[in-house]
Amino acid sequence: MSRTDQVVDGVTAMILDGRLGPGQRLPVEKDLAEALGVSRGSLREGMRALSVLGVVEMRQGDGSYVTALEPGLLAAPLGLVVELQAAGHALHVHAVRRLLETEVAGLAAAAARAPGTDLAAARGALDDGAAVLARAQGAADDDVDHEALLAADLAFHHALASACGNPVLAALADAMGGRTARHRLWRGVTDPEADRRTQRQHEAILDAVAEGDVERARVRMSAHLLEVEDFLRTRDATD
Incomplete structure (x- = not known):
């Protein structure tokens, strides 16, 4: 030692x-x-x-x-590990992220069954994404603010993680999601319809969470993140 x-x-x-x-x-x-x-x-x-x-x-x-030894603080170094691994193992990293965030969605839906559950942050993130897409309506792909859409994407996933009731899981999901953002950004740039599909999928996820439908929330989140994995698998096959 x-x-x-x-x-x-x-x-x-x-x-x-x-x-x-x-x-x-x-x-x-x-x-x-x-x-x-x-x-x-x-x-x-x-x-x-x-x-x-x-x-x-x-x-x-x-x-x-x-330090305060908060989960978010202690999990932050994991982000660097994820980023370094993503250089050659992006598909594997996103598969782990999907497992974590599928459970996040289910727990957030379970928590939403209790009175007074606040999903305003998630709703606000979706409204921000919708506003960016509305401004881009009819514009060339180069005029779409992909960075703003990514910020709304990150905010949405962070809001669900915060609502899931498990701070350790939330910290891990944030660490994985934040460091895999560039793959989502590249997907939005290269696929003109990816951002709109993502917005619709986020809406469906939030609907399931708000209704307290645990299984539907999990399925919606898993299917949403599988699209990113499919993109990475296709990209790897053409590289």
């Missing part, structure tokens, strides 16, 4: 056994290095790694603190 891994494992153990908690300041560098049995240089390398992982926040002149 490297000294960096020793620091990461040691601080993680301190959090897991309750010696450190969210928002708490870590011991001063000298004491922490001694406790972990590493040099100060190795400690600093380990702390930088923990910072990248979203576990520790390093404040200039004020020491290091455990």
Whole structure:
């Protein structure tokens, strides 16, 4: 085990056994290095790694603190892994995303059965997408604001993830979806009808979620994301 891994494992153990908690300041560098049995240089390398992982926040002149340890923060580094993998395994990455977001849709639909469920953010994202498409009506494909449509797409999927009631699943879905966005953007640019199909599919998904129809929400989401996978499979076959 490297000294960096020793620091990461040691601080993680301190959090897991309750010696450190969210928002708490870590011991001063000298004491922490001694406790972990590493040099100060190795400690600093380990702390930088923990910072990248979203576990520790390093404040200039004020020491290091455990972060809030929120799922979204801890899952963020997964996005980089996904992006690097997507270079050669885009189809596999999207297949995993489909599995996650299919469950997101089902859980969001189940949550929508409870009174007072707020799906306004998802509705707003769809309205934004519809407005972009309305402005592009009759325009050449080059005049369609694909970036704005992608922003609405990301906002819609994020809103459903936020409504699913499982913050860990939501964080994972966000990490996967955000880092696979460029494939959806390219699909919209190369297929003139893709954006309108996506809008219709999003509408159908939200209808199922709002009605609390768990199975229909899952099926609608799965079918929607399968289209992206089909696009990637076709692209790979022609490359």
